Amino acid sequence: MGEFELIAQFFTRPQHPLGPGVELGIGDDCALLAPTPGMRLAISSDMLVQGRHFFADVDPRSLGHKALAVNLSDLAACGARPLAFTLALALPQADAAWLKAFAEGMFALADQHGCALIGGDTTQGPLNICITVFGEVPPGQALLRSGAQVGDDVYVSGTVGDAHVALQVLLGHVTLDDATFAKARQRLEQPTPRVALGQALRGIATAAADVSDGLVGDLGHILKQSGVGATLRAQDAMQLLAACAVSTGATGQFASKNASFISPELHLQSVLAGGDDYELVFTASPANCAAVQAAALASGTPVHCIGQIEAAPGLRVVDSAGQPVAQGVKAFDHFAPHKG
Incomplete structure (x- = not known):
């Protein structure tokens, strides 16, 4: 041919x-x-x-x-x-x-x-x-990485981390039951681009990026371009792994489930730095909380608030007591040695 x-x-x-x-x-x-x-x-x-x-x-x-x-x-x-x-x-x-x-x-x-x-x-x-x-x-309505403001909430759409867990199964590093693996593998191989949500967030979100190389890395791009820092709540972020959570309402809030099939370290690594999720991480003023939820509902995409933008540079991940966690977690780098 x-x-x-x-x-x-x-x-x-x-x-x-x-x-x-x-x-x-x-x-x-x-x-x-x-x-x-x-x-x-x-x-x-x-x-x-x-x-x-x-x-x-x-x-x-x-x-x-x-x-x-x-x-x-x-x-x-x-x-x-x-x-x-x-x-x-x-x-x-x-x-x-x-x-x-x-x-x-x-x-x-x-x-x-x-x-x-x-x-x-x-x-x-x-x-x-x-x-x-x-x-x-439209002119002036593009979502950019450079608009995050101190005091903004940090949101993530959908779920993150499942693609990385599926990759670990395929590499032979972890085992899941067939049904859970099938759902995670679909997130790895057939991600859902959040096109409708992106358009619905025009004029609402102050900054946005897609989560392709890991949540901390892609949020880090927003922080760098905007000249700000942020604190993420690990407890809220951990609920974003669909294999370890169940939906409890139309707004997509999640309640924790037993995650014994993977280690806490892999759970946190997958959510914060796994990559291949193709969700949106974005920021918005607390005054626009209702508008964010309306955009989520209109686009059929759950969103989750997991942190706040702060003046102090850098990204901090803290536990429920405000103590730092996830030191050393890094996003994917195409030119770093590939370890799977």
């Missing part, structure tokens, strides 16, 4: 509408975008490399989903509405069954968000997936 046959068979959708904001898609040297007049373009790229970001035997349908999800998560963190994306794909070989499943997983998520594939490139080589996504956001 040649390159152009591959593109035509698996990635060209002639009967599928491109959607608003896209004038020309696949077939020419360039695509043409026509964003809504007055809007600002939001653009982000992410790369997934076999052996670094996913296992060789991962389900290709799940991989197609995740490849796009990690990019849509960046748009969510900016408060942007998705428009379109490009795909650059290096393949060891043109495996028709693999390509069909990969494309189906990718397009299923793309269709959920009205995001059209408008171009890209394919070549032979080690499996490598690079997507660039395009979105739009």
